[in-house]
Amino acid sequence: MSGENARLSLAEFHGLPVVDHPRASEGAVERASLPEAGAVAWRVGVVASRETVWEELWGEEFARFLATVDAARVRALVVGTWDSYYDTPSTEFLEAVVVARERLPSLRALFVGDIPEAPGPTWITHGRISELLAAFPALEELAFRSGEELEFAPLRHERLRRLAVESAGLPAAVVRGVGESEFPALTQLELWLGEASCGGDASVEDLAPILSGERLPALRRLGLCNSQIPDEICAALASAPVVAGLEELDLSMGLLTDQGAAALLGGQPLTHLRRLDLTHNYLSEAMRARLREALEPAGVEVRTEAGDAVDWVRFIAVGE
Known part of the structure; x- marks a missing residue:
């Protein structure tokens, strides 16, 4: 696999097609217009850009996601860019997902760091990623891209x-x-x-x-x-x-x-x-x-x- 191919966005995860959850900037979302919650792997992320002001917060996008899909039926989650500077530590993401664990009882697969804007895995910064396993005892698949500060x-x-x-x-x-x-x-x-x-x-x-x-x-x-x-x-x-x-x-x-x-x-x-x-x-x-x-x-x-x-x-x- 080449470095370029490794940075392409996922098309499939956990045997399910990856679908982007609409961001707030795309307008209101009706649940009826979305795929069935358990039929796809949902990607939640914000736009990464060093040229624009940080206008989107991953925590707010994640809250919208939980409110607009049937969260209890979500089987797979792909975490994309968590703020407009893709090399910012994933502290907010980790906290938000762990806090939401009771709302995601069917979650079986989690991919963290699907960030094609990053030059390479080294630019993607995490903390103690094993906390996700402790929070989700039923998880069957955990994958992530990462570089610095990983624990x-x-x-x-x-x-x-x-x-x-x-x-x-x-x-x-x-x-x-x-x-x-x-x-x-x-x-x-x-x-x-x-x-x-x-x-x-x-x-x-x-x-x-x-x-x-x-x-x-x-x-x-x-x-x-x-x-x-x-x-x-x-x-x-x-x-x-x-x-x-x-x-x-x-x-x-x-x-x-x-x-x-x-x-x-x-x-x-x-x-x-x-x-x-x-x-x-x-x-x-x-x-x-x-x-x-x-x-x-x-x-x-x-x-x-x-x-x-x-x-x-x-x-x-x-x-x-």
């Missing part, structure tokens, strides 16, 4: 099935917070680790609780993506207990070289996987062929499309 406190959540963090620089403390959490129902975990220049300072040691699989008994898809250290991650995955239970392993969007791919092939068997995604890599043609020859006869879908380099400089897929 994730360890917790136990019984119902969460998918957790995805899209970042150009995921702090090691956040990776450790996820790894120290208990998610007995989680089947999909995707972390975009990013690069050190954007705050992505997680090491293989920080990933150890995830790679052990002890707190993730139901995990079937693991993504450790957009990383500067995929070769080191592959060396750890070669003997990581979590791999045996996986159906999909995603190491795409990073700086993978032949060294990392060789470590994967030289470790525990991968023939039980349905898919191995190495898209955006820096492998030789010989190594790509070796991967396909080793895994495709067993029915594994192997994706090995190359990444881009400029003047021999290699890049992760989504930076800044």
Whole structure:
């Protein structure tokens, strides 16, 4: 996935089409004119612009949303720009959604930070995003784009099935917070680790609780993506207990070289996987062929499309 594609607005979330809730500036809204509340994923946001005066408040738009849809039937919510300066911390958003939790008893999926105006994930600022999981014990899917000031406190959540963090620089403390959490129902975990220049300072040691699989008994898809250290991650995955239970392993969007791919092939068997995604890599043609020859006869879908380099400089897929 390219950086540009990563910033496009969501068209679908939680298996539902994403629909923008009309903003106040668009005039009065009649409930009868809107889709059925549970049939779509609702995106609530304001216009982001550094050239205009801050005229819209996300909290006011969210209050209008709760008043004009049947909030009790809303299944999926997409949080767009929360003020006219897209890099302002999401404190207001977090507080508003948590306060409204009793009005959203059917909410099962939440995507935070669908902000195409932002230059990249690093510009999207959050606080302790794990508070959303504590507030919504029935939530099944949580995904967000983020950069600076993100926090994730360890917790136990019984119902969460998918957790995805899209970042150009995921702090090691956040990776450790996820790894120290208990998610007995989680089947999909995707972390975009990013690069050190954007705050992505997680090491293989920080990933150890995830790679052990002890707190993730139901995990079937693991993504450790957009990383500067995929070769080191592959060396750890070669003997990581979590791999045996996986159906999909995603190491795409990073700086993978032949060294990392060789470590994967030289470790525990991968023939039980349905898919191995190495898209955006820096492998030789010989190594790509070796991967396909080793895994495709067993029915594994192997994706090995190359990444881009400029003047021999290699890049992760989504930076800044």
